[in-house]
Amino acid sequence: MPVFYYGSGTAKERFQHFLDNPPEAIAVDVETISLKERMPIGFAIAFSPDEAFYFQVHPEAPRELELLKPLLFNPKVCKIAHNMLFDMGVLPMIPYLAGFDRNNIFDTNVAARLLGREETALPILANEVGMIITSAKDMLVGKKTMLDLDPMEVAEHCQMDAKATFALYLKYMPKILEQFGEYFRVEMNVIPILIDLSLRGLDIDQRARAELEAKLEDEVEFYRRQLEEYGIEKPGSAQQVGYMLGKRGNFLPMTRSKRQLSTDKSNLGFLDDPMAAAVLGWRTKSKLLSTYISPLKGEERFYTEYYLDTVVGRLNSRNRNIQNIPGPNKKTGDLGCRYIFLPDNGCFTTGDYAKEHMYILAQVSQDRDLLKVLYDPDPEKNDVHMLTARKMNISRTIAKIVNYAIPYGGTADTISENGKIRDKRLCQKLLDDWFRAYPGAADWIMNAQRVGVKEGWALPTLFGRRIHIPEEFTRWGALNTSRMNNKAVNYPILGSDGEIMKRAIILCQRRGLGPPVMATSVHDSLSFDGDVELPIDGLEHIPGYRIPFEVKKTITWE
Structure with a gap:
């Protein structure tokens, strides 16, 4: 089999040595055709920062790979990777390696995040252990895929990644065990479940999908014709949209480059102009049509890729982000798009942590009024948005916007954007009134901001993690305390949210409710x-x- 050895010994003798004497840990790195085309072409196993083997599996995986079972299938051997979700997600695609042990794992990317590293890309972290490696992106300059490179170049790159990963493991592991022992185990326990959840998929009702596609095509065409009447021939052109809106007397700020008017959603949402509404309508429907609905034609199942946010550790998805697929809207009566996904066994059972961020804020701040209303056993009296509305003499709709902005470190600008309120002074007054309405929560928020800016670390999450807050500066070089204040508030709350969801997923897995019974996760729901x-x-x-x-x-699915 095509095997390349990188070390100071004899390849055959060293290989047999490790098979006969499985080490405590090995580092694994998998090379695929590309990030989009995730077909493995080879993988490396490092036994130390100085010794590794590379196994070429493209165009055909040799049967001799079964010899690696004493290493990969052994639960006593810790499998190390930098981005375990990727490497352990594609490794089973290699014949003879499906079913390897996933219980004893160590992700150096997650470890770096917990230890407060701002940048966790392997080429950057490798500098910490005196190693220089080239990113795959830099290697592919002028190339399309890894298959366009010399196989020896791919092998060299892969084994260096594996060695660097092993070196980072040796550096991080003692600190992780000391500071994040049980916490880190939870992070590792959820990874195999997320891999299985990504591979599970949702059944697609192709008849409902086709009907929805036709409906969206009609709506996109309606908006296109409407915009054509306004003189916009290319609704996807921000420059043309900005020019025509400006010509109609609308005020729009400039983009950061100062080259054209900004036509993002936050700015267009403030305009009382039917043209702006038509642009937003066209963008929403065409994006939904082109990204999600049309590409699913002929496919049996919908797949997404779950991953952990690199900052606060919340559960997210990419490669068709499932969180962007709208569900039913009770206010407008719109059915959304999720109804095209069907259960395999009759129905979906969905659980959702209602107002989770408000509960977390109430608990960490011990605000008396928030705790009282949220835990009132009378369902007619535990409406926190109605309480806020009464306290601030505003509508429940505005109260809800303010309530949900606060746990994210919301500012007057946030309330202005989410509530479509132009008067920034009114938005600031709403913020000030909320702080007066809930003094316990206000004290916690102000203390969180003081600590975050002063120490560069947020207050602890529910399970004790402190998240690093890097210094940020304005374009004029001044410390951007506004953005740091925002993160100082939302990091402990969003981090706690992620901790709860990961533990919920693990709890369900242990009760026999993991994938394939567990079908999907969006935001705070399963x-x-x-x-x-x-x-x-x-x-x-x-x-x-x-x-x-x-x-x-x-x-x-809803």
């Missing part, structure tokens, strides 16, 4: 395939206090 009984009490008390987990059952 959906399961079939009429499933969930461990609601356990899910609601993960942080040590109760956060309601509301459950519903539907015949399509």
